[in-house]
Amino acid sequence: MSTVNDMAEMPVQLPRDPANAAEARSRYFNSGNAFNIKLPPVPGKIFTEEPARAFALDRTGFVNCDLSDQMRCPFPATTPLMLARYAAVKAGETLDSTLTNTASIWYMIKGKADLAVGEEKAVLGKGDVFLLPGGVPSQITAGEDSVFWLVGNDPQLKFDASAPLTGEGAAVSFVHYPADEIAHQLDVVYASNANASTSGHALIFSAEKTEPSRNITPTMTLSLNTLKPQSSQPPHKHNSAAITLVLNGDPAYSMVADAKCDWSPWATLVTPPAARHSHHNDGNTRAEFLIVQDGGFYYHARTMGFEFY
Numbered sequence: 001m002s003t004v005n006d007m008a009e010m011p012v013q014l015p016r017d018p019a020n021a022a023e024a025r026s027r028y029f030n031s032g033n034a035f036n037i038k039l040p041p042v043p044g045k046i047f048t049e050e051p052a053r054a055f056a057l058d059r060t061g062f063v064n065c066d067l068s069d070q071m072r073c074p075f076p077a078t079t080p081l082m083l084a085r086y087a088a089v090k091a092g093e094t095l096d097s098t099l100t101n102t103a104s105i106w107y108m109i110k111g112k113a114d115l116a117v118g119e120e121k122a123v124l125g126k127g128d129v130f131l132l133p134g135g136v137p138s139q140i141t142a143g144e145d146s147v148f149w150l151v152g153n154d155p156q157l158k159f160d161a162s163a164p165l166t167g168e169g170a171a172v173s174f175v176h177y178p179a180d181e182i183a184h185q186l187d188v189v190y191a192s193n194a195n196a197s198t199s200g201h202a203l204i205f206s207a208e209k210t211e212p213s214r215n216i217t218p219t220m221t222l223s224l225n226t227l228k229p230q231s232s233q234p235p236h237k238h239n240s241a242a243i244t245l246v247l248n249g250d251p252a253y254s255m256v257a258d259a260k261c262d263w264s265p266w267a268t269l270v271t272p273p274a275a276r277h278s279h280h281n282d283g284n285t286r287a288e289f290l291i292v293q294d295g296g297f298y299y300h301a302r303t304m305g306f307e308f309y
């Protein structure tokens, strides 16, 4: 018998006399020790060196915005369920963009490139957004030096060692949102009256397959948010984590859990889940930022927890 009296101090309990390998794999914990693993919090962070490395265009490849060490996460991750990266593709070179996730949301920061996704093809230009289904072979071939920003739910799949379904059962299809169409659709939003329950004018990206949920993938949302000159978004919080790419803001900043994060071109900002935050445009031009959230996940679980302060 164990001499440990406090159940919280007890080690893992093993089967006494397993009859086979399946029984031998069983483990037991108790109500005192099973739930006291303390994970480090998701840090607030603004990534500025990673875009600089991508813009150096030394080589074709990915630059991860990786906080896995700080989160004690055994695989690359920017937030527990999402990974943001920059991708650099040198003129004349090809990047294999086939990834193990449900989908990745891409924004083209600069350049010109040809994209092949399975049997489909597209010509990409600056400001284009596209959605790549995970597990479907895809390549980007750059005509000019090109830089991209992308967010995928790779950590979500890594967490439970799952793989994306492709073909008929796939959660998303390849979708292309050209820059001029995005500008037009944002103008349509600007021409409408903002109502009191919205926070600024934002264009929300969705797709044929995910139209009923109004998301871009089952678990992720993509929003092009704007702030008029000299305006700010009121402080709020939600249980989804947010990964933001700064497009324009001169000058602009975010407050994340009382820390001021100054924006710089193409920086990536991490807003931890449930952190109080707000975005501020001190400049005389429109501020624009792209926000990916794992909001679909929390919305489906009925745990979004959105609140204004």
Ligand SMILES: [Fe+2]
Pocket (backbone or CB within 6 Å): 236, 237, 238, 242, 277
């Ligand atoms: Fe937010």
